[in-house]
Amino acid sequence: MQDTDRDLLPEGLGDRLPQQAAASQRVRRAVLDVMAGHGYERVETPTIEFEKSMASRMAGVQVRRMFRLVDPVSLRTLALRSDITMQVGRVAATTLAAAARPLRLCYAGQVVTIKGDGLDPTRERLQIGVELIGSDSEAAAAEIVEVAIESLRAAGATGISVDFTLPDLVDALSAEALPLAASQVEDVRQMLDAKDAGGLVDAGGEAYLPLLYAVGPFDTAIERLAEFDRLGVLAGRIAGLRAIAARVDGKARLTLDPSERHGFEYQSWFGFTVYAEGVSCSLGRGGTYRILGGQEGEPAGGFSLYPDPLIEVLAAEGGERKVLFLPLGHDKQIAERQRAIGWTTLAALSESDDPVALGCSHRLENGEAIPL
Numbered sequence: 001m002q003d004t005d006r007d008l009l010p011e012g013l014g015d016r017l018p019q020q021a022a023a024s025q026r027v028r029r030a031v032l033d034v035m036a037g038h039g040y041e042r043v044e045t046p047t048i049e050f051e052k053s054m055a056s057r058m059a060g061v062q063v064r065r066m067f068r069l070v071d072p073v074s075l076r077t078l079a080l081r082s083d084i085t086m087q088v089g090r091v092a093a094t095t096l097a098a099a100a101r102p103l104r105l106c107y108a109g110q111v112v113t114i115k116g117d118g119l120d121p122t123r124e125r126l127q128i129g130v131e132l133i134g135s136d137s138e139a140a141a142a143e144i145v146e147v148a149i150e151s152l153r154a155a156g157a158t159g160i161s162v163d164f165t166l167p168d169l170v171d172a173l174s175a176e177a178l179p180l181a182a183s184q185v186e187d188v189r190q191m192l193d194a195k196d197a198g199g200l201v202d203a204g205g206e207a208y209l210p211l212l213y214a215v216g217p218f219d220t221a222i223e224r225l226a227e228f229d230r231l232g233v234l235a236g237r238i239a240g241l242r243a244i245a246a247r248v249d250g251k252a253r254l255t256l257d258p259s260e261r262h263g264f265e266y267q268s269w270f271g272f273t274v275y276a277e278g279v280s281c282s283l284g285r286g287g288t289y290r291i292l293g294g295q296e297g298e299p300a301g302g303f304s305l306y307p308d309p310l311i312e313v314l315a316a317e318g319g320e321r322k323v324l325f326l327p328l329g330h331d332k333q334i335a336e337r338q339r340a341i342g343w344t345t346l347a348a349l350s351e352s353d354d355p356v357a358l359g360c361s362h363r364l365e366n367g368e369a370i371p372l
């Protein structure tokens with residue numbers, strides 16, 4: 001009987017073949033170079049660590065999305081990382097607690113969740129991001145948005161747009177201006193996120209209805225939000241958003257959706273999602289948050305790109321591969337010189353090696369690269 005299971009991969013997991021892997025490598029390098037250029041130093045964290053340390057680093061982190069297992073050595077529960085931001089938070093709060101602030105760190109690695117996101121079944125993704133620890137000011141937030149746009153552009157994205165949100169909006173409003181019973185808060189948040197006007201009224205959030213209309217291109221949506229905020233509860237946040245928008249003006253298309261919560265588990269006053277032309281889903285998100293520990297916790301901000309959909313597009317576009325075929329008995333020194341000036345070489349192992357079938361574009365003949 002055939003063992004079909006042996007060759008299958010679990011749902012939502014896949015290999016990257018040479019073209020995709022090459023595109024992934026280019027994206028990773030381009031993005032990390034931009035981050036390093038802005039002073040973000042690379043850290044590398046383990047793919048698996050104690051569940052408790054990941055789950056308790058920021059308020060709102062959902063452990064139910066993480067793969068968990070018992071460590072046969074320590075007998076404690078471990079979790080596979082689903083978000084490197086939490087690990088960077090741990091590093092900042094522990095080993096780098098005494099490092100000067102603001103502390104700028106960046107990272108890249110694979111993250112895994114039990115379930116994909118909505119209709120997207122993907123369970124493993126590349127995450128590349130920065131965290132700016134020690135401040136959640138509007139200056140910090142603006143820097144993060146700028147670096148996010150520049151990183152995406154360097155990765156090859158075009159037509160970039162940024163959607164701003166206010167992740168803790170309902171908490172801010174329900175505290176005083178538009179009171180809600182504790183039992184209503186989550187429902188109101190969900191209905192706002194789903195843009196469900198009927199559901200919002202049913203959940204007791206009628207007063208929140210105008211928020212559903214403060215959505216769209218930034219300039220008009222922020223005016224609507226300011227009109228809605230007659231009591232001025234959101235005045236600081238609105239001024240912050242305007243300042244950030246002014247800094248990134250012209251670099252990307254800006255929109256506002258103040259009640260968007262999707263994917264924002266722990267962000268505080270400011271959040272944003274990034275998109276690019278030709279890629280239907282978002283390519284990343286970021287915002288301000290607090291790293292728990294100590295009395296107050298530490299303010300921070302950052303963003304994470306999930307560039308896989310962009311990598312797919314770039315890989316499909318391909319790009320011509322220039323590969324030089326080296327026949328049997330070729331001059332090794334010439335071959336070395338060709339590699340030194342940027343050629344990829346492919347050396348024949350036997351007479352039967354076919355340069356065209358092997359994807360070569362040129363062949364070394366009498367010391368010269370001849371097109372095939």
Ligand SMILES: N[C@@H](Cc1c[nH]c[nH+]1)C(=O)O
Nearest residue numbers: 085285286287302303304
């Ligand atoms: N790690 C967050 C985004 C983020 C980074 N820093 C702050 N927020 C996410 O993937 O949703």
